Amino acid sequence: MTFVDQSIKILKKNKYKITGPRMAVLNVLEEAKIPLSAYDIEEHVPEHIPINVVTIYRVLDVFETLNIIHKVHTKEGYVRCDFELQKGCHSFAICNKCGRADEFLQEKCDLKSTLPKKLAYKSLSHISELSGLCEQCA
Amino acid sequence: MTFVDQSIKILKKNKYKITGPRMAVLNVLEEAKIPLSAYDIEEHVPEHIPINVVTIYRVLDVFETLNIIHKVHTKEGYVRCDFELQKGCHSFAICNKCGRADEFLQEKCDLKSTLPKKLAYKSLSHISELSGLCEQCA
DNA sequence: TTATAAATGCAATAATATTTTATTTGAATT
DNA sequence: AATTCAAATAAAATATTATTGCATTTATAA
Ligand SMILES: [Mn+2]
Ligand SMILES: [Mn+2]
Ligand SMILES: [Zn+2]
Ligand SMILES: [Zn+2]
Numbered sequence: 001m002t003f004v005d006q007s008i009k010i011l012k013k014n015k016y017k018i019t020g021p022r023m024a025v026l027n028v029l030e031e032a033k034i035p036l037s038a039y040d041i042e043e044h045v046p047e048h049i050p051i052n053v054v055t056i057y058r059v060l061d062v063f064e065t066l067n068i069i070h071k072v073h074t075k076e077g078y079v080r081c082d083f084e085l086q087k088g089c090h091s092f093a094i095c096n097k098c099g100r101a102d103e104f105l106q107e108k109c110d111l112k113s114t115l116p117k118k119l120a121y122k123s124l125s126h127i128s129e130l131s132g133l134c135e136q137c138a
Numbered sequence: 139m140t141f142v143d144q145s146i147k148i149l150k151k152n153k154y155k156i157t158g159p160r161m162a163v164l165n166v167l168e169e170a171k172i173p174l175s176a177y178d179i180e181e182h183v184p185e186h187i188p189i190n191v192v193t194i195y196r197v198l199d200v201f202e203t204l205n206i207i208h209k210v211h212t213k214e215g216y217v218r219c220d221f222e223l224q225k226g227c228h229s230f231a232i233c234n235k236c237g238r239a240d241e242f243l244q245e246k247c248d249l250k251s252t253l254p255k256k257l258a259y260k261s262l263s264h265i266s267e268l269s270g271l272c273e274q275c276a
Numbered sequence: 277t278t279a280t281a282a283a284t285g286c287a288a289t290a291a292t293a294t295t296t297t298a299t300t301t302g303a304a305t306t
Numbered sequence: 307a308a309t310t311c312a313a314a315t316a317a318a319a320t321a322t323t324a325t326t327g328c329a330t331t332t333a334t335a336a
Contacts, residue, residue, distance in 0.1 A: 154282090154283095155282065155283070157282090157283065157284080158284090159283085159284070160283095188285095189284095189285095190284070190285055190286070192284085192285075192286080193283080193284055193285070196283080196284080197283095214292095
């Protein structure tokens with residue numbers, strides 16, 4: 001099942017409408033090789049589909065909430081989620097040279113289990129992003 | 139040894155000059171309870187010490203390189219480092235309500251050791267930030 | 277004290293993100 | 307097929323964060 005089809009399924013399940021802007025953003029992110037900003041996405045949407053950047057931000061918000069996409073904070077950009085399951089912690093390895101962001105799962109993640117208790121923090125979410133050089137760029 | 143004194147020592151050891159703007163930023167961050175943006179810092183500097191925000195960005199760059207401060211990506215703000223040693227991984231727990239960012243050390247951190255190898259990534263640095271509610275706000 | 281690399285100031289601009297209000301539309305219901 | 311309305315979008319303004327290039331100043335060492 002493609003990323004777009006999977007995303008449509010999740011949107012419907014959660015009572016979100018399938019709209020032009022949402023489809024446009026999904027199609028752009030399906031193909032993207034590196035994290036894209038809202039403005040990058042605006043540029044990648046076909047010209048015959050006009051789309052407002054504020055709308056893109058709102059679409060991205062919904063997609064993030066549904067874990068269809070993730071924000072890569074190190075790059076201020078957005079990427080599709082490469083994993084269907086919500087098991088484990090979705091983390092990123094980012095190449096400083098070519099810009100790619102590879103998602104990987106952390107099965108046992110300190111941040112989710114032991115650490116919040118030690119810190120007396122009620123954990124809601126967290127981000128783990130590693131920067132370095134990918135195999136091709138190393 | 140205070141944060142400011144420690145920072146001066148590190149600056150000198152690395153052949154950076156001790157300047158007005160650098161001292162001003164150090165003094166602001168020494169007192170700050172939550173992550174501050176460059177513009178926040180500008181506002182906190184005493185009025186009789188004029189300081190350009192571009193300079194603040196440049197000062198912050200140097201401080202980050204020297205690990206005197208860290209950027210909290212979840213908040214787009216900067217905080218002083220609370221640990222002297224560069225041992226372990228410096229991570230943050232951030233309160234969504236009051237905004238405080240508590241630094242903690244991860245002694246054995248998956249991101250630094252095993253995972254980059256599995257991913258064929260040459261790891262240079264990484265960020266770990268947990269969001270939630272602190273003890274007071276929970 | 278003087279020389280000089282380092283640091284800063286200034287002006288312009290870029291990049292990312294949010295708020296508010298008015299209007300449009302997807303899709304469920306009739 | 308038409309109706310209905312919450313949900314979604316557009317538009318305009320504004321806010322926030324960050325960078326670049328070039329002229330000038332300054333902290334420190336010699
Ligand atoms: Mn994911
Ligand atoms: Mn630290
Ligand atoms: Zn690469
Ligand atoms: Zn709190």
